[in-house]
Amino acid sequence: MTPTINADRLWQSIMAIAEIGAIPGNGSCRMALTPEDTAARALFIGWCQELGLGHEQDAIGNQFLRRAGTDASAKAVAFGSHLDTVPTGGRFDGVAGVLAGLEVLRALDDAGVKTRAPLELVNWMNEEGSRFRPAMMGSRVAAGTFRLADALAITDDDGISVAQALAESGQAGPLTPAPRDWSAWLELHIEQGPVMEATGADIGVVVGTMHARYFQLSVIGEPSHVGPTEMGRRHDSLAAAAEIILAVEKIGRAAEPDGRASASWIENIPNARGNVSHLTRLHCDVRHTDAAAAVAMEQTLRAVLSDIERRRGVRIEIDPYTTFGPILFDQRLGSLIRRKAADRQLTTRDMVAAAGHDSVLMAPLVPTAMLFVPSVGGITHNPKEYSTPAQLAHGAQVLLDAVLALAG
Amino acid sequence: MTPTINADRLWQSIMAIAEIGAIPGNGSCRMALTPEDTAARALFIGWCQELGLGHEQDAIGNQFLRRAGTDASAKAVAFGSHLDTVPTGGRFDGVAGVLAGLEVLRALDDAGVKTRAPLELVNWMNEEGSRFRPAMMGSRVAAGTFRLADALAITDDDGISVAQALAESGQAGPLTPAPRDWSAWLELHIEQGPVMEATGADIGVVVGTMHARYFQLSVIGEPSHVGPTEMGRRHDSLAAAAEIILAVEKIGRAAEPDGRASASWIENIPNARGNVSHLTRLHCDVRHTDAAAAVAMEQTLRAVLSDIERRRGVRIEIDPYTTFGPILFDQRLGSLIRRKAADRQLTTRDMVAAAGHDSVLMAPLVPTAMLFVPSVGGITHNPKEYSTPAQLAHGAQVLLDAVLALAG
Numbered sequence: 001m002t003p004t005i006n007a008d009r010l011w012q013s014i015m016a017i018a019e020i021g022a023i024p025g026n027g028s029c030r031m032a033l034t035p036e037d038t039a040a041r042a043l044f045i046g047w048c049q050e051l052g053l054g055h056e057q058d059a060i061g062n063q064f065l066r067r068a069g070t071d072a073s074a075k076a077v078a079f080g081s082h083l084d085t086v087p088t089g090g091r092f093d094g095v096a097g098v099l100a101g102l103e104v105l106r107a108l109d110d111a112g113v114k115t116r117a118p119l120e121l122v123n124w125m126n127e128e129g130s131r132f133r134p135a136m137m138g139s140r141v142a143a144g145t146f147r148l149a150d151a152l153a154i155t156d157d158d159g160i161s162v163a164q165a166l167a168e169s170g171q172a173g174p175l176t177p178a179p180r181d182w183s184a185w186l187e188l189h190i191e192q193g194p195v196m197e198a199t200g201a202d203i204g205v206v207v208g209t210m211h212a213r214y215f216q217l218s219v220i221g222e223p224s225h226v227g228p229t230e231m232g233r234r235h236d237s238l239a240a241a242a243e244i245i246l247a248v249e250k251i252g253r254a255a256e257p258d259g260r261a262s263a264s265w266i267e268n269i270p271n272a273r274g275n276v277s278h279l280t281r282l283h284c285d286v287r288h289t290d291a292a293a294a295v296a297m298e299q300t301l302r303a304v305l306s307d308i309e310r311r312r313g314v315r316i317e318i319d320p321y322t323t324f325g326p327i328l329f330d331q332r333l334g335s336l337i338r339r340k341a342a343d344r345q346l347t348t349r350d351m352v353a354a355a356g357h358d359s360v361l362m363a364p365l366v367p368t369a370m371l372f373v374p375s376v377g378g379i380t381h382n383p384k385e386y387s388t389p390a391q392l393a394h395g396a397q398v399l400l401d402a403v404l405a406l407a408g
Numbered sequence: 409m410t411p412t413i414n415a416d417r418l419w420q421s422i423m424a425i426a427e428i429g430a431i432p433g434n435g436s437c438r439m440a441l442t443p444e445d446t447a448a449r450a451l452f453i454g455w456c457q458e459l460g461l462g463h464e465q466d467a468i469g470n471q472f473l474r475r476a477g478t479d480a481s482a483k484a485v486a487f488g489s490h491l492d493t494v495p496t497g498g499r500f501d502g503v504a505g506v507l508a509g510l511e512v513l514r515a516l517d518d519a520g521v522k523t524r525a526p527l528e529l530v531n532w533m534n535e536e537g538s539r540f541r542p543a544m545m546g547s548r549v550a551a552g553t554f555r556l557a558d559a560l561a562i563t564d565d566d567g568i569s570v571a572q573a574l575a576e577s578g579q580a581g582p583l584t585p586a587p588r589d590w591s592a593w594l595e596l597h598i599e600q601g602p603v604m605e606a607t608g609a610d611i612g613v614v615v616g617t618m619h620a621r622y623f624q625l626s627v628i629g630e631p632s633h634v635g636p637t638e639m640g641r642r643h644d645s646l647a648a649a650a651e652i653i654l655a656v657e658k659i660g661r662a663a664e665p666d667g668r669a670s671a672s673w674i675e676n677i678p679n680a681r682g683n684v685s686h687l688t689r690l691h692c693d694v695r696h697t698d699a700a701a702a703v704a705m706e707q708t709l710r711a712v713l714s715d716i717e718r719r720r721g722v723r724i725e726i727d728p729y730t731t732f733g734p735i736l737f738d739q740r741l742g743s744l745i746r747r748k749a750a751d752r753q754l755t756t757r758d759m760v761a762a763a764g765h766d767s768v769l770m771a772p773l774v775p776t777a778m779l780f781v782p783s784v785g786g787i788t789h790n791p792k793e794y795s796t797p798a799q800l801a802h803g804a805q806v807l808l809d810a811v812l813a814l815a816g
Contacts, residue, residue, distance in 0.1 A: 010650060062782050086678065086682050087680055088631040129681055130678070130681065135682060192633050192637075193636035212635070222790070223789055223791075227668060227695065227762040228668075228761075228763055228786070230601075230664060232661075237670070238653060238674065241650075242649075242650035245650035245667075252639045253639045260636075262684065264680060264685055265681050266638075266674060267675050269675050270675050272536075273538065273543070273673050274494050274538055274763075275496060275538070275620075277672065279521055285681075314816070353635075355635030378636070380632065381631055381683050382630065382631040382632055382633075
């Protein structure tokens with residue numbers, strides 16, 4: 001019997017996870033290591049136990065679920081994604097990849113298929129980075145690009161550290177985070193954009209990612225009174241930050257269609273109704289499919305910041321704290337996905353990922369591929385985020401077929 | 409013996425209050441009903457008890473300290489200001505007025521002078537409005553322009569209500585807030601601007617206040633992902649708010665020198681690094697010496713908001729929650745201050761107050777006057793806020809002389 005995805009079971013599993021931390025409008029809020037994220041992880045592990053999977057967990061909270069192969073010496077074929085969400089998240093970002101992976105294992109059990117190589121399903125900790133920055137924290141630490149001790153010390157906006165959140169949620173495992181001995185890493189994800197829907201593609205073959213550059217900015221002005229202080233005597237950090245936000249947006253618009261730029265986080269001090277603000281912090285990023293273009297976007301931003309400093313008599317501190325990409329994924333695996341999609345009469349389209357994904361961290365360590373399923377209306381990080389049961393099942397089937405081809 | 413201000417004692421008292429909630433750079437942070445504000449109130453009341461003053465306190469926390477006169481049927485002459493500060497406050501805003509009033513009473517005791525009319529020294533609750541908006545809360549409630557129940561229900565950014573803060577600080581008195589039976593209300597305050605220093609005036613005779621109009625704005629956009637969402641498909645509430653902040657600044661600049669406009673408070677949701685923001689709240693105000701010009705500034709702002717709504721596909725809710733002024737203070741009292749200053753060889757200058765003051769609430773109820781002392785460098789709501797001991801003593805002496813003229 002050919003292993004076949006059960007579209008309904010996959011859909012029901014996604015809906016069951018979505019109920020945990022449900023927010024109005026069909027969305028979910030399960031930021032990393034919150035009680036909601038912890039509950040979703042427990043439900044997921046319960047399902048894995050029903051399949052008799054081996055469960056390992058590392059000190060940064062990454063979860064590895066293993067199905068044995070017939071050849072104990074063979075390297076595992078690994079796949080998965082993440083269960084955490086942004087505060088106003090949808091039901092599919094990350095979750096679709098983890099539960100498509102679970103459905104692959106369920107379908108293999110249903111068909112009584114044992115692979116030669118072991119299979120490993122992964123739920124990475126804190127991919128979103130909404131509560132603890134940077135994003136892709138679990139995979140960064142596992143990949144060795146970010147030190148465990150540094151990650152544990154990071155605090156959220158309430159001053160709670162990753163170490164404390166891991167301890168309180170019971171999500172710190174005994175394993176030392178490290179690269180795993182895998183032959184391949186595959187990640188199914190929703191597109192998070194409108195291109196596949198617009199072009200009628202069933203499966204996106206992700207050939208690589210944009211280059212993204214992240215900045216934490218501090219604008220330092222001078223406190224004064226909103227009433228008697230003439231406009232010309234002010235050094236208003238919030239007004240300076242407003243200029244930066246619009247400059248970032250303009251840089252993003254100028255870089256369309258292959259570039260983006262965003263300012264999405266702000267902290268204003270003293271944030272008082274009677275006071276001209278004197279310290280405003282901003283988070284922003286620039287990204288582009290062409291790495292040199294992303295660097296040029298940063299240069300434009302830095303020139304704008306210098307100009308704002310000069311004109312407004314404020315000081316701007318720039319912390320360019322991280323980047324990701326550009327990553328080129330494994331071309332042999334990309335071809336495999338194209339072939340497996342074609343075998344199922346599904347159309348494919350080569351895609352460049354604009355968002356960061358855990359696969360970005362795996363690509364330098366192990367042959368890596370990502371496959372996208374369409375996002376209806378291209379809406380994502382939004383309760384309205386939606387992919388149809390059939391779109392998800394098609395993606396999971398191609399994932400299953402590719403896993404079988406790799407694991408023998 | 410002619411009652412004379414003790415400049416050193418006044419200065420030492422101001423410095424003693426400034427130590428409570430001291431912040432780096434010689435400033436103070438004593439937001440209304442915080443432990444610091446409560447401690448400053450207790451120190452002040454202790455000083456008043458040493459003078460044997462009667463102490464009454466109303467349910468919104470306003471403090472009334474009474475020195476008996478020889479004619480029990482005469483209406484009291486009242487004066488004072490406020491002891492609370494903004495988060496990055498200086499040592500003089502409000503405090504100078506309360507402690508100049510205390511020094512008036514101490515000087516009368518020193519000279520063994522008993523007035524015919526009673527004297528009443530006042531510390532108004534929450535003049536600044538930094539923690540609980542609106543500003544001038546205590547005087548608003550006492551004046552009857554704001555209902556006590558509504559004020560008690562207002563919460564700070566941590567969700568603590570005025571009622572809870574009053575109860576926990578022990579500052580809710582037994583008196584029902586109501587207009588007091590006064591013959592005059594006088595308030596000494598620092599200028600909070602550079603005009604008196606620049607023109608060499610010792611005493612500012614405040615003839616009235618600007619007209620100010622306050623707005624709480626909510627910008628409602630659409631959540632999406634900062635990576636894959638093309639710039640043109642975004643409805644970014646933070647970028648829209650940035651446009652508003654700069655528009656407010658531009659409206660303020662166009663209204664110089666007699667107008668101001670400020671945006672000083674922002675709240676951004678979800679304020680996550682991976683999410684285009686979908687709800688941003690802003691606080692702003694426009695003000696002008698000419699009330700019609702302030703109304704015109706609001707009209708310009710509303711036109712800008714409509715344009716932003718249309719261009720960006722966002723919705724902007726406007727809550728024009730309060731105004732103050734324009735108030736014309738009592739001209740007879742203004743003349744009295746001018747005469748008393750001249751008697752002391754002090755120069756005067758007529759001023760229009762740009763900030764709100766408790767006197768704005770008293771003016772419709774009782775003949776009201778304000779006198780300003782210079783602010784060095786015009787810097788205020790800033791730890792660098794400074795007036796010299798001599799400037800403060802000159803102001804207190806004119807206050808004392810005016811009080812004596814009124815109280816007989």
